[in-house]
Amino acid sequence: MAQSFAARGLCTKETVKATGLSIWTSGQSGQEGPKVDVVAVQGLGAHPYYTWVGRQASVEDIKPTHHHRFNYFRRREKIAQTDGPSHIAQMVSDTVEVMWLRDFLLDLIPNARIMTYSYESDWRRADVKTSLRKCGEQLLNILLQNRSSEKEGRRPLVFIRHSLRGLIIKQALVLAVYGNTFRDIWLSTAGTIFLGTLHQGSEAAVYGVWLAQIAGHDKTLLESLRRNSPALHDIARDFEASYSNVDIVCFYEDKDASYGPWRSRFVDHQSASLHGKRAIYLATDHSGLNKFRGPEDENFLLVRPEIQRIVQTAPQRAEEQYPHAVGTEKESFRVDFSLQGIPVVKIFVARNAEMTRLTQALLPTSKDQMRRKVFILHGLGGIGKTQLSVEFTRKYQGIYSAVFWIDGSSKERLRRSIADLASRLPQHQLSEGSRNYSRNGSADVNEVVEDVLKWLSRSVNDQWLLIFDNVDREFSVPSRDPEAFDVKEYFLTADQGSILITSRRASLCQLGPDMRLEPVNEVQGESILENSLGRLIEDSLELVNLLQGLPLAINQAGSYMRKTGTNVSEYIELYDQTWARLMEKQHPSTLREGADRSILTI
Numbered sequence: 001m002a003q004s005f006a007a008r009g010l011c012t013k014e015t016v017k018a019t020g021l022s023i024w025t026s027g028q029s030g031q032e033g034p035k036v037d038v039v040a041v042q043g044l045g046a047h048p049y050y051t052w053v054g055r056q057a058s059v060e061d062i063k064p065t066h067h068h069r070f071n072y073f074r075r076r077e078k079i080a081q082t083d084g085p086s087h088i089a090q091m092v093s094d095t096v097e098v099m100w101l102r103d104f105l106l107d108l109i110p111n112a113r114i115m116t117y118s119y120e121s122d123w124r125r126a127d128v129k130t131s132l133r134k135c136g137e138q139l140l141n142i143l144l145q146n147r148s149s150e151k152e153g154r155r156p157l158v159f160i161r162h163s164l165r166g167l168i169i170k171q172a173l174v175l176a177v178y179g180n181t182f183r184d185i186w187l188s189t190a191g192t193i194f195l196g197t198l199h200q201g202s203e204a205a206v207y208g209v210w211l212a213q214i215a216g217h218d219k220t221l222l223e224s225l226r227r228n229s230p231a232l233h234d235i236a237r238d239f240e241a242s243y244s245n246v247d248i249v250c251f252y253e254d255k256d257a258s259y260g261p262w263r264s265r266f267v268d269h270q271s272a273s274l275h276g277k278r279a280i281y282l283a284t285d286h287s288g289l290n291k292f293r294g295p296e297d298e299n300f301l302l303v304r305p306e307i308q309r310i311v312q313t314a315p316q317r318a319e320e321q322y323p324h325a326v327g328t329e330k331e332s333f334r335v336d337f338s339l340q341g342i343p344v345v346k347i348f349v350a351r352n353a354e355m356t357r358l359t360q361a362l363l364p365t366s367k368d369q370m371r372r373k374v375f376i377l378h379g380l381g382g383i384g385k386t387q388l389s390v391e392f393t394r395k396y397q398g399i400y401s402a403v404f405w406i407d408g409s410s411k412e413r414l415r416r417s418i419a420d421l422a423s424r425l426p427q428h429q430l431s432e433g434s435r436n437y438s439r440n441g442s443a444d445v446n447e448v449v450e451d452v453l454k455w456l457s458r459s460v461n462d463q464w465l466l467i468f469d470n471v472d473r474e475f476s477v478p479s480r481d482p483e484a485f486d487v488k489e490y491f492l493t494a495d496q497g498s499i500l501i502t503s504r505r506a507s508l509c510q511l512g513p514d515m516r517l518e519p520v521n522e523v524q525g526e527s528i529l530e531n532s533l534g535r536l537i538e539d540s541l542e543l544v545n546l547l548q549g550l551p552l553a554i555n556q557a558g559s560y561m562r563k564t565g566t567n568v569s570e571y572i573e574l575y576d577q578t579w580a581r582l583m584e585k586q587h588p589s590t591l592r593e594g595a596d597r598s599i600l601t602i
Helices: 002-007 132-146 165-177 183-188 204-215 220-224 230-242 298-321 352-362 385-399 411-423 432-440 445-456 506-511 522-533 540-546 551-564 568-585
Strands: 020-025 036-041 053-057 096-099 112-118 157-162 189-195 247-253 257-259 262-264 278-282 373-378 402-407 464-469 498-503 514-516
Touching (some): 157 165, 373 506, 411 432, 411 445, 522 540, 522 551, 540 551, 540 568
Parallel strands (some): 373 498, 464 498
Antiparallel strands (some): 020 112, 053 096, 257 262
16 A cells, blocks of 8 residues: 555655655545645654554454555564555554554545644754744745745645644744734634643643753754643734634643653643633543544544534635635725834733734624724723734735825825825826926826825725724814814725724724724833833833823833933832823813823823
8 A cells, every 4th residue: 555655656655754745645536636735743753654553443443445545564473565455454563653644544534634843842852942923934845945926825724733743833823913924824724623732731841851951952943832831822813813713623632641750741721711602521531632543433433523513614714714715806996004104112012912903903804805894992091002003904914905094183194195195006006296296396286186086996805904094183164173083084996995094083983893802901101111111120000000001101101211320219200290280281071081190182
């Protein structure tokens, strides 16, 4: 059998790669190519072949199929290689090796190309120096090379991840979200099977760090795998925000494993679970989660239907992830991402729940094409509305055909921002006046604004994101503020695209779904202060609480302290003195949002 696999250009026990992708089944069905790519990734430092091999399957337990695809290897006696059922009868030993990814899945998911991924990650070797990020980037690049054509690049992806290596896959998929290079990997990821992955890390990594340190080996990777490490926390947060719609099932062991005289359970239910995803236990210890003895193995019978279901639904899920992959006409409206008009955010402290809310409200899918999405992000000045919007824009810009940032602080700035977009749009799709404005500014701004809004309203141009930032001026009829405006006038007539509005005005919530952004918590506030200051400080919590958790106020305090060398107690004293002087000079009726003494707006 090994020879027949090799003859078809597929991987065998002897040719499995120590690093890179090994292809075990081609997924070819007649004239059609594979419909899904299944990538299995073994645990840390595991063998690229034996990690998937069940060693205790008896011959009587395995009934040969019509195709007889099982690959048997005698352990005690050498037997002739044949292609028929007589092969089994010749076996004298009652112990065989079963590579279940190839031997069991070929009939179950015949249209899937099944691969395993291996990478040097054995921390016990002195020459191996790596990290979660390095491992993740390597996987993305190898996948990109093996899915190089447009058709391959958009083929649905299903991952099977074992043990701590599941964390490396999560790191890779988080990296895939940023920019356009690995965008197809992000959008085509349809499902994942986790086999005993410690999503919060493991206390066992502490012992690994200790042993690696004694042996003089690199411990960077092990450090990041410690339970509740900051690195794993960041990965978990970003993974949940970016892949909440992916079909995920987690499996964990129900038996203790023996380690010399000790018995321990490596992964329990809590460690192996992800919020909102199903978790199923298998009657085995940790080392048996990725090994099955035969097609009727009771553990495989639990895993099999989940793999079948995920693979069968993968094409539909991947299709829903590609909102604008429907022809060249739609692609003609794609505009390269630019930082033009986007405020510079030097320090951003992640807000996982808030980011998830934005993704749910604004990311387009095929289900809601041609329906406009409007979302209002509101809250106090300095609360972090713009910073969160910038982070969302930079993180998810690859899924939109175009992203435009509009300064909504006044009517004049708004219209100038819209008119300036003309220089970024495909010039042949604009009027002559707008093209002249792009070249030399010699056109009426109002006409250019109308032309840009018409461009956004074209029937197949429906996957853009428009951000109106700082729409804070109160609009009324008749208008008491000449620079105030009705933002609804710029929503276009076409029912398409996504619009995000940031504002202090809760009254704008009538325009669509909304979220009030609250002050940061103490941990986030201390992180902002220390990042701004450039060092760790004592008594930071006192200052964070004084500033009511407002990110802008905390950042400004850190910048001032860094520039002047002021410590926390000195800054608080100066803050109180300054506030007292302001209160003496300023009548309370002219203050807005100043009651918390964090930011004064006059």
